[in-house]
Amino acid sequence: MFSYPTVRTSLIFLAIAVAGLLAADIAITASNPWRDLGNFFLGVVTPNFFSSEGLMTALLRTVAFAFVGVALGSVAGFMLSLVYRFLPVRIFCAFIRAIHELFWALIFLQFFGFHPLTGVLAIAIPYSGIFAKVYSEILEEADPEPGRLLPPGTGVIAAFLYTRIPDCWVQLRTYTAYRLECGLRSSAILGFVGLPTLGFYLESAFSQGLYSDAGAMLILFYVLIATMPLWVKPKLLPIYILGAPFFLGDGLPIVWGNVERFFTQDIIPSPIRQGEGLAGLTSWFGDLMVHQALPGIWNTVILTQIALVGTGILALLLFPLISNHFGGPIRRTSGHVFLVIARSTPEYILAYILLQLWGPSMLPAVVALALHNGGIIGHLIGRQTNNIKLRGDAVKGFSRYSWELVPRVYRSFLAFLFYRWEIIMRETAILGILGIYTLGFYVDSAIQNIQFDRAMMLILITALLNIGVDALGRYIRRKLALQTMPTC
Amino acid sequence: MALNLIRKFTLSGLLGAMAFSASAETFVFTAIPDEDETKLVERFRGVADYLSEELNVDVRYIPVKSYAAAVSAFRNNQVQLAWFGGLSGVQARRLVPGSEAIAQGVEDEAFQTYFIANTSTGIEPAEDLSELQDGLKDKTFTFGSKGSTSGRLMPEFYIRETFGEQPEDFFSRVGFSGNHTRTLRLVEAGTYEVGALNFQVWQKEVEDGNVDTDAVQVIWETPPYPDYQWTIRGDVNDRFGEGFKDRVKEALLSLDDKALLESFPRSGFIPASNDDYEPIRKTAEEIGILD
Numbered sequence: 001m002f003s004y005p006t007v008r009t010s011l012i013f014l015a016i017a018v019a020g021l022l023a024a025d026i027a028i029t030a031s032n033p034w035r036d037l038g039n040f041f042l043g044v045v046t047p048n049f050f051s052s053e054g055l056m057t058a059l060l061r062t063v064a065f066a067f068v069g070v071a072l073g074s075v076a077g078f079m080l081s082l083v084y085r086f087l088p089v090r091i092f093c094a095f096i097r098a099i100h101e102l103f104w105a106l107i108f109l110q111f112f113g114f115h116p117l118t119g120v121l122a123i124a125i126p127y128s129g130i131f132a133k134v135y136s137e138i139l140e141e142a143d144p145e146p147g148r149l150l151p152p153g154t155g156v157i158a159a160f161l162y163t164r165i166p167d168c169w170v171q172l173r174t175y176t177a178y179r180l181e182c183g184l185r186s187s188a189i190l191g192f193v194g195l196p197t198l199g200f201y202l203e204s205a206f207s208q209g210l211y212s213d214a215g216a217m218l219i220l221f222y223v224l225i226a227t228m229p230l231w232v233k234p235k236l237l238p239i240y241i242l243g244a245p246f247f248l249g250d251g252l253p254i255v256w257g258n259v260e261r262f263f264t265q266d267i268i269p270s271p272i273r274q275g276e277g278l279a280g281l282t283s284w285f286g287d288l289m290v291h292q293a294l295p296g297i298w299n300t301v302i303l304t305q306i307a308l309v310g311t312g313i314l315a316l317l318l319f320p321l322i323s324n325h326f327g328g329p330i331r332r333t334s335g336h337v338f339l340v341i342a343r344s345t346p347e348y349i350l351a352y353i354l355l356q357l358w359g360p361s362m363l364p365a366v367v368a369l370a371l372h373n374g375g376i377i378g379h380l381i382g383r384q385t386n387n388i389k390l391r392g393d394a395v396k397g398f399s400r401y402s403w404e405l406v407p408r409v410y411r412s413f414l415a416f417l418f419y420r421w422e423i424i425m426r427e428t429a430i431l432g433i434l435g436i437y438t439l440g441f442y443v444d445s446a447i448q449n450i451q452f453d454r455a456m457m458l459i460l461i462t463a464l465l466n467i468g469v470d471a472l473g474r475y476i477r478r479k480l481a482l483q484t485m486p487t488c
Numbered sequence: 489m490a491l492n493l494i495r496k497f498t499l500s501g502l503l504g505a506m507a508f509s510a511s512a513e514t515f516v517f518t519a520i521p522d523e524d525e526t527k528l529v530e531r532f533r534g535v536a537d538y539l540s541e542e543l544n545v546d547v548r549y550i551p552v553k554s555y556a557a558a559v560s561a562f563r564n565n566q567v568q569l570a571w572f573g574g575l576s577g578v579q580a581r582r583l584v585p586g587s588e589a590i591a592q593g594v595e596d597e598a599f600q601t602y603f604i605a606n607t608s609t610g611i612e613p614a615e616d617l618s619e620l621q622d623g624l625k626d627k628t629f630t631f632g633s634k635g636s637t638s639g640r641l642m643p644e645f646y647i648r649e650t651f652g653e654q655p656e657d658f659f660s661r662v663g664f665s666g667n668h669t670r671t672l673r674l675v676e677a678g679t680y681e682v683g684a685l686n687f688q689v690w691q692k693e694v695e696d697g698n699v700d701t702d703a704v705q706v707i708w709e710t711p712p713y714p715d716y717q718w719t720i721r722g723d724v725n726d727r728f729g730e731g732f733k734d735r736v737k738e739a740l741l742s743l744d745d746k747a748l749l750e751s752f753p754r755s756g757f758i759p760a761s762n763d764d765y766e767p768i769r770k771t772a773e774e775i776g777i778l779d
Contacts, residue, residue: 029628029661031608031678109557113566114550194553203553204525207670252516252550252566270779359679360663435663448556448634449777450579 017309029359043211066183069123077131084136097129116248296439307369314374342375415482555635574637586722593754598712643684
């Protein structure tokens with residue numbers, strides 16, 4: 001068994017995570033974490049839907065920001081996907097998607113302030129980078145045969161529209177719908193930095209221990225996502241997209257001078273601004289690296305590796321919940337509900353909740369990341385096992401799990417896991433805003449100290465780290481010859 | 489039923505859209521989010537109503553999620569007035585030339601930070617922070633917000649000065665609770681063993697009976713320093729008419745609504761000036777929060 005490259009790779013990653021655990025700060029520091037967790041669940045089962053006058057507005061805004069952001073992102077992403085074969089475009093896209101929505105929001109907040117544009121761009125920019133990559137992958141997979149059958153002299157655009165697009169239309173649509181769901185999650189968490197979406201009220205309710213209010217908000221959010229197939233219909237989409245911009249709210253007017261100031265002064269490293277020359281810049285950069293960037297990178301990497309392996313273990317444990325090969329319909333339905341909740345809750349919100357309940361350490365972040373990502377991967381491979389036909393006399397129970405199913409889905413499981421590696425790292429960095437010492441913590445500190453030059457440099461470093469992990473993940477997937485579907 | 493729901497949605501959306509809009513003539517202010525949001529919204533809506541009546545302009549309060557967001561909104565001229573802490577005020581006035589501290593609470597001339605500890609630690613109150621060296625060493629400790637004067641700047645200053653170490657090195661774990669109320673709750677619950685908070689928040693919570701004094705107690709009080717103040721932008725007269733700044737100042741100084749003052753809690757507002765906050769600026773520079 002150990003001679004298989006997939007097994008060896010898995011064991012290497014497991015070993016790294018175990019070593020990481022020794023170095024990591026894992027603890028429950030709350031003196032009575034289970035009582036708090038109990039109070040929280042009590043809140044969820046006794047939701048108070050009438051707590052805040054702004055709740056319905058917040059929900060509407062959450063949807064509006066998601067629609068406008070994702071629509072803009074998909075259009076821009078589609079344009080970019082057409083020229084994706086050019087290296088500069090690929091680098092540009094990798095860069096904009098390596099920066100998390102919340103970081104984009106924090107940047108735009110500094111000069112657009114509380115204007116709807118801040119939230120819309122925070123979603124649209126990273127999403128267009130993601131769309132460009134995935135759309136181009138889908139278009140590349142399209143069958144070239146219909147194109148060859150066209151009469152000579154057919155225009156490029158006509159050929160593209162009539163041969164390529166029809167072949168991958170379903171995939172494009174499915175993926176865009178999936179991103180819309182992601183967009184709703186992104187939109188919700190933007191509230192945590194002050195935009196008028198759900199996260200705004202969720203944060204207030206939670207930090208004051210109003211668990212029934214928070215429970216109501218979470219339930220509304222799940223219902224919103226679970227009922228998407230009912231209210232997101234192709235025919236209604238144009239109405240939503242045209243209507244959504246009117247429900248973003250007005251916010252506060254943009255003062256354009258602030259934009260210029262941000263780019264020409266704020267983000268210029270302070271030694272350059274103050275004319276301290278190269279020596280000043282070197283010591284500024286050195287200080288930044290030693291006291292902020294390096295500790296941040298170290299913690300981000302450790303937490304990512306632990307969360308990655310946690311995600312893997314949880315996905316393998318959870319997929320039987322929705323697999324036809326085990327249990328009856330009741331268990332499968334409740335399994336479905338559990339997995340939908342796990343993957344619908346943004347990691348950021350899960351981590352926030354657990355941090356409030358267990359106190360600060362890396363543990364809440366690991367559990368949050370593993371639950372969310374494990375829920376997604378568990379769901380995907382659980383569905384895959386439903387296509388596997390076993391012999392009528394195949395073994396049952398644990399033997400069926402360990403000898404029949406896991407070996408059959410293991411390769412695609414690994415593919416999904418490595419695909420999500422970069423996503424997990426992006427989230428890990430951002431969780432620093434909640435007080436875990438990853439890169440996001442130092443970015444947030446710099447912003448709190450109004451040192452945007454430092455903040456931008458740290459965001460840049462975070463982006464480079466993500467791009468590196470993304471490249472490494474792709475290398476490993478290629479090396480192990482793992483196939484992925486882009487819809488993950 | 490479905491239609492009804494849609495109608496409700498649309499209506500609340502429209503109402504929300506109106507509530508969130510602000511014309512150029514609206515005088516907008518904000519405040520640092522140093523306490524539970526419900527309290528802040530209640531308090532500052534009262535202030536908005538009061539100012540609106542006194543000044544004869546639309547006045548609106550917008551809540552923000554961080555101290556830096558308050559400073560940025562002020563700097564970006566999206567708000568023209570703000571209730572800042574000592575440090576955030578200094579930051580804001582450095583970034584907006586011409587802006588002025590116009591009023592502070594009576595209590596803000598001699599503000600204090602209280603160090604509080606969970607009673608399970610067995611730490612006894614002391615006159616001098618240095619007496620607590622052994623008791624505090626390697627405990628878990630929480631500040632308030634990263635940008636707070638009473639919740640971060642002053643306690644960090646005294647920790648460094650007294651123990652000669654960075655807080656991260658002196659304590660076994662250092663956190664930022666977010667605001668003073670949360671610091672109190674976290675230390676009371678034992679999530680952190682020790683914390684530092686705004687003395688006014690402590691006193692008010694104790695008076696209101698919201699503190700389990702068997703679980704948490706004050707162990708040290710800092711020397712007094714200047715803190716909260718109302719800061720206004722220098723260009724408000726251009727926008728709202730000659731003498732507007734003086735009228736705002738006058739309105740704040742003559743605020744005598746008991747309930748409103750009680751919600752701050754302050755016994756009244758007195759004049760302030762930028763120079764009052766020099767000690768805060770020096771301290772912030774000393775520990776590297778200000779360049």
